[in-house]
Amino acid sequence: xxxxxxxxxxxxxxxxxxxxxxxxxxxxxxxxxxxxxxxxxxxxxxxxxxxxxxxxxxxxxxxxxxxxxxxxxxxxxxxxxxxxxxxxxxxxxxxxxxxxxxxxxxxxxxxxxxxxxxxxxxxxxxxxxxxxxxxxxxxxxxxxxxxxxxxxxxxxxxxxxxxxxxxxxxxxxxxxxxxxxxxxxxxxxxxxxxxxxxxxxxxxxxxxxxxxxxxxxxxxxxxxxxxxxxxxxxxxxxxxxxxxxxxxxxxxxxxxxxxxxxxxxxxxxxxxxxxxxxxxxxxxxxxxxxxxxxxxxxxxxxxxxxxxxxxxxxxxxxxxxxxxxxxxxxxxxxxxxxxxxxxxxxxxxxxxxxxxxxxxxxxxxxxxxxxxxxxxxxxxxxxxxxxxxxxxxxxxxxxxxxxxxxxxxxxxxxxxxxxxxxxxxxxxxxxxxxxxxxxxxxxxxxxxxxxxxxxxxxxxxxxxxxxxxxxxxxx
Ligand SMILES: NC(=O)c1ccc[n+]([C@@H]2O[C@H](COP(=O)([O-])OP(=O)(O)OC[C@H]3O[C@@H](n4cnc5c(N)ncnc54)[C@H](O)[C@@H]3O)[C@@H](O)[C@H]2O)c1
Numbered sequence: 001x002x003x004x005x006x007x008x009x010x011x012x013x014x015x016x017x018x019x020x021x022x023x024x025x026x027x028x029x030x031x032x033x034x035x036x037x038x039x040x041x042x043x044x045x046x047x048x049x050x051x052x053x054x055x056x057x058x059x060x061x062x063x064x065x066x067x068x069x070x071x072x073x074x075x076x077x078x079x080x081x082x083x084x085x086x087x088x089x090x091x092x093x094x095x096x097x098x099x100x101x102x103x104x105x106x107x108x109x110x111x112x113x114x115x116x117x118x119x120x121x122x123x124x125x126x127x128x129x130x131x132x133x134x135x136x137x138x139x140x141x142x143x144x145x146x147x148x149x150x151x152x153x154x155x156x157x158x159x160x161x162x163x164x165x166x167x168x169x170x171x172x173x174x175x176x177x178x179x180x181x182x183x184x185x186x187x188x189x190x191x192x193x194x195x196x197x198x199x200x201x202x203x204x205x206x207x208x209x210x211x212x213x214x215x216x217x218x219x220x221x222x223x224x225x226x227x228x229x230x231x232x233x234x235x236x237x238x239x240x241x242x243x244x245x246x247x248x249x250x251x252x253x254x255x256x257x258x259x260x261x262x263x264x265x266x267x268x269x270x271x272x273x274x275x276x277x278x279x280x281x282x283x284x285x286x287x288x289x290x291x292x293x294x295x296x297x298x299x300x301x302x303x304x305x306x307x308x309x310x311x312x313x314x315x316x317x318x319x320x321x322x323x324x325x326x327x328x329x330x331x332x333x334x335x336x337x338x339x340x341x342x343x344x345x346x347x348x349x350x351x352x353x354x355x356x357x358x359x360x361x362x363x364x365x366x367x368x369x370x371x372x373x374x375x376x377x378x379x380x381x382x383x384x385x386x387x388x389x390x391x392x393x394x395x396x397x398x399x400x401x402x403x404x405x406x407x408x409x410x411x412x413x414x415x416x417x418x419x420x421x422x423x424x425x426x427x428x429x430x431x432x433x434x435x436x437x438x439x440x441x442x443x444x445x446x447x448x449x450x451x452x453x454x455x456x457x458x459x460x461x462x463x464x465x466x467x468x469x470x471x472x473x474x475x
Contacts, residue, residue, distance in 0.1 A: 056118035059131030060092035082112040086235035119146040137162035154285035161464035163425035178407035178417040185403035207377040208361025218283035223312035227251035244467035271326035278328025284431035306443035307334030318439035
């Protein structure tokens with residue numbers, strides 16, 4: 001199952017699969033096939049008025065600047081921004097003021113280093129959480145307890161236990177919570193308005209037959225050399241940034257094409273198990289989520305998980321043996337088997353595609369990624385469209401098209417949005433289990449009913465992790 005042994009495999013079935021993946025998406029599907037082919041502008045339902053939700057933004061780095069910040073300002077009014085890096089918080093405050101002034105909103109925008117200042121504010125209804133992964137759960141739980149509705153970026157959790165903790169608080173809170181897996185709402189073209197939603201709808205309608213195997217390719221993770229100790233950049237509160245993770249030196253290396261210096265910090269935190277789970281959780285949060293949804297297994301989990309991986313540093317008992325180099329799996333192939341026999345494979349790359357989801361059923365196959373959806377079930381829609389109810393049921397009776405818009409619609413009717421915590425926790429559990437299996441280098445068994453690893457006490461300890469004193473997550 002090692003990636004290298006798969007790359008050079010050549011066969012006629014591979015050639016035909018390549019053809020299948022190269023089919024152009026259909027040009028004539030819009031309109032009759034997709035009931036929302038021309039979705040109304042959801043933000044029109046949220047005019048500039050006193051009833052717009054008041055928003056506080058926690059974590060305002062890369063993703064916030066280019067995505068969540070502008071998106072949330074289309075629906076609500078931002079009045080506070082918070083970041084443990086003073087440079088980012090200052091920049092975000094300027095961005096908010098400029099954007100809102102253009103719309104005639106002249107709100108004061110306060111700046112904060114400690115998110116609790118935002119949670120204490122009674123005038124703030126909604127928070128966005130766009131911090132690194134190791135902070136998501138703690139801030140989300142405290143926000144729910146403070147009575148805020150929450151939009152939190154994926155991957156929601158660092159461990160399986162964190163997901164259970166969020167659910168235990170959300171259940172009693174009457175709060176609305178959207179996870180930032182926008183593939184559930186967006187990514188399409190004029191012909192097929194939502195690629196992923198359409199794939200899930202086709203699978204649920206039985207157009208592929210019985211789903212037997214789904215493969216998610218999510219890309220290999222970058223590696224680094226040994227990174228030298230460096231001075232903490234001016235304005236960054238390194239202790240607060242580290243949060244629940246162990247105290248360690250700030251390190252800094254070269255700047256790869258991605259544009260951020262190789263550090264443990266901004267953007268590059270993804271490549272350290274201390275703060276994230278590598279590609280397995282970064283992209284797994286998107287594709288594994290869609291895979292389990294399509295399989296109709298989004299409220300359960302696999303029963304066995306096994307795989308192989310290469311790590312950029314030596315691992316012993318699942319623990320990286322070198323301190324200051326990227327440590328998440330570079331290449332991997334994990335097989336998860338569900339109780340009904342269906343298999344979910346999570347790979348860095350597939351011989352026919354680098355990023356995307358291949359769904360194989362007893363009758364047909366379907367490929368989907370952010371750029372296209374291909375396969376016979378899609379073509380068949382021309383002559384045999386899906387009933388509107390299939391999409392309506394999938395999207396909980398609302399119009400898809402804008403993930404943030406879906407959150408704001410749900411704020412009005414107080415329902416849970418399309419990326420609900422419950423199913424996201426299940427997808428993340430699969431990703432975390434995949435990481436536990438490759439870190440320990442052995443097959444693990446999972447009971448999706450009790451939500452525990454079975455017959456392996458050592459592996460079961462990895463369902464949670466020790467949190468630094470003062471930064472524990474308390475429910
Ligand atoms: N949905 C998507 O497609 C998508 C895309 C990119 C990123 N993301 C997610 O968004 C999150 C942020 O990623 P990014 O690339 O913007 O990272 P980033 O490092 O650029 O930004 C994170 C920001 O959070 C700040 N921060 C850290 N701890 C904080 C705390 N306790 N309180 C307040 N601020 C804190 C950091 O200083 C930084 O400015 C990640 O979880 C990532 O997975 C999602």
